[in-house]
Amino acid sequence: MMQVRYSTAPTSAETATTADLRENFLVQDLFVAGEVNATYTHEDRMVIGGAVPGTGQLDLPAWTEVLGTESHLEARELGVINVGGAGHVIVDGEKFELQHLDGLFVGRGSDVAFAGAEAAFYFVSAGAHATYPAQQLTHTEVEPLALGSADSANERSLFRYAWGQDLQTSVLQFGVTVIANGSVWNTFPPHLHARRTEVYCYVDLAEDDRVFHFMGEPGSTRHLVVKNREAVISPPWSIHSGAGTGAYAFIWAMAGENNCYTDLSPVAVEDL
Template sequence: MALHTLPDAERTKRLTTDELRSHFLVDDLFQDGAVTFRFADLDRVVLAGAVPTGGSLDLGMPDELAADSFCERREVGILNIGRAGTVTVGDDSYYLGNRDLLYVGRGSGAISFASDTAGSPARFYVVSYPAHGAHPTTLVRKADAELEELGSAEQANRRDLFKYVRPGGVESAQLVMGITEIQEGSVWNTMPAHTHARRTEVYLYFDVPEGDVVFHMMGEPQEVRTVVVRDGEAVLSPGWSIHAGAGTRAYTFCWAMGGENQDFGDMQFVGMEDIR
């Protein structure tokens, strides 16, 4: 399991483009017929991509976690960003269409993945944090997620935010997870920007058309850096970093957070006059 060790804010100011990408960008996560893991020293988050193309795939148990099962001490969010498929947890199976999400609680059984059609596979995005308590495994259809409409056409940031795992909805130990869809004609997400002093975040960009990119902006508000992101790539965001972006056309991203609290509104907004 590849390990991402993140530099602090001071060192990040001096990184080259390649160094910035090697530390903060998670790429090659979705590989046909495989489960691919990444581990980051960012609230001990584990990311994985599972693309079943020739039968079912077991999530397995990476040696680095030193546990008897993946969910022994962890909770998991599984978002399907591909075609329809099934996630099996212990003896129970859950059918996930595109943009449906399954929350898997601490102490759950073995996890496996399957696609309805091998030639048009599901693409399961897995986010896992340590869990101090157990919560029920729950399937959330996109249609049942809490919707919040944000932005305006004048500011080119019209977007629909869908909250799947959050207090008052699907309960978890620390995971908060959902997706944001940028509307046609808009390009910006999360601008004006903010930071999270008590949480860290991961952005996975998907449904980015071939040939298009998203310019993800990160770093301290007065030391902004840019990471160019393509379809199926994620960016790790420490608590001191902004996380915003603009695409060459509309796109979607999954946001997942872990840390000290689960208050969605716990963020420190940055005025446009303070960004440089």
């Protein structure tokens, strides 16, 4: 199943009810056993999805009625991260084994299938103007960038899988940030991406833990309460920052006008 979300103006978030905010920006129910589910957002035409193969194999759907193509990646590229147990992704007949938090980039034009009884695959696709080869991104082999500090409760490790360097993509960027034990904040102080949309998918939360995800324009922020394996669409006009009640990680993915990781605008705390 694929849902469709339309673009929104910043003023709509400022005056929205909690139910409105959740309907427009929160993506739920991606991970259902034996299914591939997704949401298409008109924000930079990104697709956010989840595949849980169980004992079978699941093909990446074309969703022709929404995407307008005969195959999902006819004009798109794909980023995949396994948020479950061991599994594999088959790209044009080649098998890529993915453990927990391992990633995979798949270029335009490929056929993709998912398998693994314990696996749960999160994926994001975006429009692509060129074709680049598939590449596995093993979590334990990616050198993390240490950010934040324990004193400010935002110590975290940033694992950059596709970020405009090393791995070539058209527009897609994605990776994982793991919050250190004892820290709660991610991406604080926040920033804006005027030329890109970003999507957060929160993972590895305990059943009773939540992340309070802050969004909106800097001077009129709102928040969403997010549980494990739920995602938030962050439009270019919105900050994206959050604090969790327990240990967690989040998968970030971006698409837009470029794939320059540092193309952002910091937001001063006093402007919040």
